[in-house]
């Protein structure tokens with residue numbers, strides 16, 4: 001293998017290398033870090049976050065962004081809890097209805113962006129407020145506890161040594177990976193994000209793809225919410241908010257393009273794990289919360305800077321014909 | 322006037338992964354000359370220019386300019402040495418007016434003086450007979466108008482060396498005449514113009530010498546007055562090449578596409594027919610509305626009035642998707658904005674339009690994608706180290722070939738070619754003409770919008786002319802003449 005090829009491989013797996021580096025560094029700094037139990041724990045804790053981030057990544061690949069994800073998680077969380085407790089519906093039915101709600105809220109984002117012809121970032125900035133209002137109206141600021149044991153089992157169960165949340169996240173990642181890599185629909189998502197006008201002229205129904213992407217993201221948000229609330233054993237209007245920025249951070253860290261058209265499921269997952277390991281590791285070595293924030297911010301800035309730098313280099317080459 | 326060497330590119334080498342874009346190239350340029358660079362797509366012309374302007378850095382070699390010798394250029398050093406490059410697009414700022422763009426970077430007592438800017442711009446436009454409102458915003462201009470503004474802007478800087486990389490690709494004949502005027506007046510003032518174009522007739526009309534490049538290497542420099550078309554082609558391609566248009570018999574078949582009284586934002590009441598197995602040429606000045614007319618028929622722009630029939634059935638398309646389903650394909654004029662996915666690979670681009678056919682068990686089949694890409698690479702002679710190469714890294718002409726391949730792969734019965742050979746070298750151009758002939762012989766039908774009169778006359782079976790959004794004439798093959806068509810095109 002020649003030097004250029006090795007460089008290429010390093011470049012395209014940069015973030016995985018950084019992830020490994022982080023594991024090694026924290027392993028050296030803290031004896032409690034590099035244990036199977038701790039690593040499994042990090043994954044279990046972040047499973048819901050990974051699933052939601054994959055949803056956001058899909059939206060970003062199609063050329064949009066989703067700022068409303070946190071509030072959607074809240075609406076779904078509260079809805080499922082109320083469906084189970086106030087309406088007394090069986091667990092599976094409540095979850096399926098939750099999926100329908102998630103899909104509807106997502107699709108509403110996509111539809112609004114299409115109809116109003118404004119960037120999804122702005123649309124979801126607005127729906128973020130709308131969904132927040134909905135979730136608090138539904139919950140009346142109350143929290144919900146004491147879920148059915150079969151529901152709690154989803155978040156707290158194990159198959160062998162592996163927790164159910166990890167398995168769910170893995171299955172979601174594989175399905176979406178398959179969809180992006182192997183199906184025509186997946187290609188169209190990249191096409192729409194890469195250059196919407198070219199895609200339209202090539203016969204792709206751009207509006208439809210956008211709505212579908214948001215809809216699928218909504219379903220993923222439901223899966224995420226179910227993991228989150230069943231594991232924690234409670235649901236309220238404050239469970240989701242904040243996730244939007246972490247999710248976008250994870251995507252950008254992992255290498256999903258902010259402009260659209262580029263990114264893989266792997267990138268989103270790696271981004272989430274970097275954030276998760278950073279958080280856990282910094283805590284184990286006893287770093288203060290505020291210092292942790294500063295470190296996270298710096299890392300994000302560096303990675304976005306790197307991303308933009310690469311994009312600019314690309315654009316420059318392209319522009320200079 | 323005494324001509325002096327003002328610029329020497331010495332032993333320039335530039336490598337990219339998998340390609341040597343420039344291989345030990347040495348060329349001298351003199352003052353008061355129009356010096357052409359000629360070569361096939363991917364020969365390295367643009368790269369040489371980028372080395373000169375500092376947009377990319379050479380790996381080896383030096384640049385001698387105005388008595389100074391540089392190992393490498395930077396954009397700033399290049400500018401201060403009086404080099405101005407006119408790229409095809411992208412250098413104007415959309416949100417500013419024409420005048421503001423032209424005066425950008427000019428010192429004006431530190432304050433923005435709109436009146437003065439408009440005045441300067443108006444004078445420049447008057448000098449070069451350009452009819453554009455200095456107060457218009459760039460985003461309101463057509464591509465041709467933007468190109469003219471771009472040229473005016475470069476000239477207004479009073480640079481010593483002006484490079485024009487395919488400046489006429491967007492222009493029609495009268496504007497090209499206009500450009501020639503500009504170039505002649507620059508030449509009289511002792512400037513050096515480096516001129517890149519694939520149209521040989523332009524080289525003979527305006528240049529003094531021609532430097533030929535092949536596969537990144539310098540071949541030779543000849544005086545334009547002492548060479549011929551055939552010699553240039555042989556030098557460029559390395560073999561003899563016929564550059565006549567393929568002969569075809571046109572039999573009048575049934576009407577496949579019927580356009581009735583179609584109006585869009587820029588067109589009013591246009592009607593025409595396209596017969597099966599026919600190549601219908603569409604002529605007109607830049608800005609006449611030809612592209613929009615095609616986009617309206619194709620469902621890409623809004624149709625305000627009128628009807629479109631395919632095989633006698635009315636099609637009320639609301640999107641390109643509908644039209645593609647009815648058997649129509651469009652090769653758009655603007656390859657960067659509408660034709661390519663610049664960040665995706667060649668094979669990805671070629672397959673995106675017919676990806677549904679490249680599956681097995683409903684899953685994308687990478688082998689089929691690869692095979693299709695290989696087929697078109699060979700057919701259209703796409704020059705690239707690998708089919709995984711990002712399209713954005715290809716030379717301009719090769720990008721255009723990828724766009725053609727993408728639409729051809731969709732296998733439509735009716736194909737609209739909007740400026741199909743823009744930026745494409747002579748050899749490949751004839752491949753494309755041959756291919757169009759084969760397409761119509763196999764029963765497809767073609768509408769060809771082109772600003773290249775020669776190709777329009779050579780390829781079409783019939784030509785319709787659009788002026789100001791209206792159909793001003795239809796010319797049968799027996800009556801083809803440049804003068805007649807130009808007259809119809811400028812008909813109000």
Ligand SMILES: Nc1ncnc2c1ncn2[C@@H]1O[C@H](COP(=O)(O)OP(=O)(O)OP(=O)(O)O)[C@@H](O)[C@H]1O
Nearest residue numbers: 337342362363364365366367368714715716717718
């Ligand atoms: N940034 C890049 N990375 C990789 N290869 C490149 C890059 N820029 C140019 N090349 C390659 O260098 C070669 C020369 O390209 P160049 O753009 O100079 O050709 P050209 O003579 O201007 O062609 P055209 O007539 O099509 O415009 C081509 O093979 C092209 O693919």
Ligand SMILES: [Mg+2]
Nearest residue numbers: 366367716717
């Ligand atoms: Mg070029």
